[in-house]
Amino acid sequence: MTDQSSNQMWGGRFAAGPDAIMEAINASIGFDQRMAAQDIAGSRAHAAMLAATGVITDSDAQAIREGLLTVLSEIQNGEFQFSTALEDIHMNVEARLKEVIGEPAGRLHTGRSRNDQVATDFKLWVRDQLDAAESGLLALIRALLAQAEAGADWVMPGFTHLQTAQPVTWGHHMMAYVEMFGRDLSRVRDARARMNESPLGAAALAGTSFPIDRQMTAEALGFDRPAANSLDAVSDRDFALEFLSSASICAVHLSRFAEELVIWSSAQFRFVTLSDRFSTGSSIMPQKKNPDAAELIRAKVGRIYGANTALMMVMKGLPLAYSKDMQEDKEQVFDAADNWMLALAAMEGMVKDMTANRESLAAAAGSGFSTATDLADWLVRVLGLPFRDAHHVTGSLVAMAESKGCDLPDLTLEDMQSVHADITDDVYSVLTVQNSVNSRQSYGGTAPDQVRAQVKRWKALV
Ligand code: ARG
Numbered sequence: 001m002t003d004q005s006s007n008q009m010w011g012g013r014f015a016a017g018p019d020a021i022m023e024a025i026n027a028s029i030g031f032d033q034r035m036a037a038q039d040i041a042g043s044r045a046h047a048a049m050l051a052a053t054g055v056i057t058d059s060d061a062q063a064i065r066e067g068l069l070t071v072l073s074e075i076q077n078g079e080f081q082f083s084t085a086l087e088d089i090h091m092n093v094e095a096r097l098k099e100v101i102g103e104p105a106g107r108l109h110t111g112r113s114r115n116d117q118v119a120t121d122f123k124l125w126v127r128d129q130l131d132a133a134e135s136g137l138l139a140l141i142r143a144l145l146a147q148a149e150a151g152a153d154w155v156m157p158g159f160t161h162l163q164t165a166q167p168v169t170w171g172h173h174m175m176a177y178v179e180m181f182g183r184d185l186s187r188v189r190d191a192r193a194r195m196n197e198s199p200l201g202a203a204a205l206a207g208t209s210f211p212i213d214r215q216m217t218a219e220a221l222g223f224d225r226p227a228a229n230s231l232d233a234v235s236d237r238d239f240a241l242e243f244l245s246s247a248s249i250c251a252v253h254l255s256r257f258a259e260e261l262v263i264w265s266s267a268q269f270r271f272v273t274l275s276d277r278f279s280t281g282s283s284i285m286p287q288k289k290n291p292d293a294a295e296l297i298r299a300k301v302g303r304i305y306g307a308n309t310a311l312m313m314v315m316k317g318l319p320l321a322y323s324k325d326m327q328e329d330k331e332q333v334f335d336a337a338d339n340w341m342l343a344l345a346a347m348e349g350m351v352k353d354m355t356a357n358r359e360s361l362a363a364a365a366g367s368g369f370s371t372a373t374d375l376a377d378w379l380v381r382v383l384g385l386p387f388r389d390a391h392h393v394t395g396s397l398v399a400m401a402e403s404k405g406c407d408l409p410d411l412t413l414e415d416m417q418s419v420h421a422d423i424t425d426d427v428y429s430v431l432t433v434q435n436s437v438n439s440r441q442s443y444g445g446t447a448p449d450q451v452r453a454q455v456k457r458w459k460a461l462v
Pocket of ligand 1: 028032087088114115118322324326327328
């Protein structure tokens with residue numbers, strides 16, 4: 001072995017150790033220690049396979065596998081001394097293993113490289129996060145379903161351009177987010193299925209001349225199969241990019257919903273009351289209850305999409321196979337994952353706890369001439385007017401109501417007939433908000449029956 005100044009893993013070729021700046025730019029142990037459990041799982045699987053294929057002895061494999069568990073518990077108990085000189089988690093673990101079990105530790109790195117090792121560790125880490133995202137999304141979807149079921153027939157205004165458009169139901173609005181988070185869920189599941197191939201055994205880039213069994217290590221680590229091309233296995237990070245892009249799309253959905261909660265909880269809207277548990281106060285204005293969690297969720301998309309962009313730029317133009325650039329993958333993914341999981345949990349908590357203010361929703365649902373389309377549709381259906389003419393007649397009636405300072409149902413039949421003589425009393429039946437939503441029975445429409453059918457369908461899925 002070499003002296004202290006050069007590296008114990010590759011010191012044979014080196015006369016001097018690295019400059020302090022070199023060490024600082026090169027080291028990843030400050031962050032990749034988060035993959036310790038995955039690194040040790042990968043090494044334990046590798047050691048068992050090396051013994052099964054006769055590359056190392058059973059007793060060496062046994063010593064390695066047990067020693068690795070000792071190292072793991074030292075890390076988990078916070079007793080492990082991480083060393084920047086040892087660069088990354090892989091070499092920190094291996095060096096400590098050497099101290100714990102001695103000579104057999106040197107046989108662990110047979111038939112592999114840090115290149116397949118890091119790809120394996122990182123995949124296992126990302127896979128765990130996809131599983132966490134799946135649970136977080138399922139919990140959020142269930143919370144939304146509970147809201148939708150309770151308020152399947154509560155009327156509220158539906159908006160386009162944030163202007164009152166047509167009445168919808170609370171349940172329908174909640175179910176819109178169920179659809180969005182449901183697609184996020186399917187993206188997460190797709191990404192997991194696609195990424196679940198083992199890089200282990202690809203070695204540095206070309207595979208190995210040792211008679212390894214990649215099927216065995218793949219199975220031991222819960223992969224569906226070994227990755228079929230060793231160059232690809234060590235050099236792509238598309239699984240991390242897919243994680244980040246799925247996270248980004250979900251974060252966009254979260255931010256839109258968060259924005260609605262911010263608006264809805266304002267004194268001007270009063271559509272929802274957020275619970276004390278998910279609100280904050282103001283240190284100066286005693287009356288305030290602020291939707292900080294919603295605001296922070298709204299903001300998270302910035303860093304999550306930032307991570308996606310950053311890793312895209314890291315990977316762009318890299319020649320095959322491994323380049324050290326790829327060490328820059330981890331901090332982006334770690335930060336995005338932490339914030340995605342937190343945002344999902346916070347949104348679930350807010351949705352579970354929040355109260356929809358039925359009266360405010362109903363009052364707002366009828367304002368802004370929200371049943372004007374129903375009136376136009378009535379003119380088409382009952383009087384046989386072409387829709388364009390009906391639109392015009394309705395526009396005149398809206399203008400009349402506006403000038404009188406009343407809503408459409410408050411116009412008298414004489415008022416109505418002054419615009420179109422054939423209008424009858426029957427028209428009032430479509431001007432109520434409840435009838436408006438009840439009538440929207442088209443598949444996927446806002447009618448409470450349709451909403452309940454969708455809630456039922458989703459409940460069977462999640
Ligand atoms: N710390 C490195 C990374 O995160 C591990 C792989 C290093 N491989 C190498 N050939 N230098 O990418």
